[in-house]
Amino acid sequence: MYDQPRPNPSQTFMTFDQMLERVRYEGAYPTRERAAEAVHHVLAALGRQLTGDERADLAQCLPIEAALTLTSQIPDTEPLTGWGFVKDLAARTGAGPAIARWDTGAVLAVVRRLAGPDLLARVIEGLPNGYALLFGQVELRRPRLLAAAV
8 A cells, every 4th residue: 555654744733723722722821812922932932942854844734823933033052951941931031930831831732733743753852851841741862872872
């Protein structure tokens, strides 16, 4: 039937409005505007961390408005750990770390579904430690020094 293995595609397609409603539900936000704010802040912060094919492939999985937010950011020269990502988001938005972590979890839970497991694994592998938890995944990565020695 199939000559070659097919990559695991994204799980679903969403319009931006559907994405906002899903984030609103995940984050238990009182308004759609608050969900939109979280989406824009978190995706902009993620856009500052992602580079290469993973960035482009993830953008293709997102609704156009979300993809533009992700790709309009210039990647930072110093990548942040997962906790650094949350602290940076808190500083940029003026929210506390708990709110920044909550927003991150709500938005990235939806991004995880849109990306699908194969792309998500590539995205997480390309980021420093701590991002798997932000996407609602278990952190199973081996330390980079050990991986290079094997």
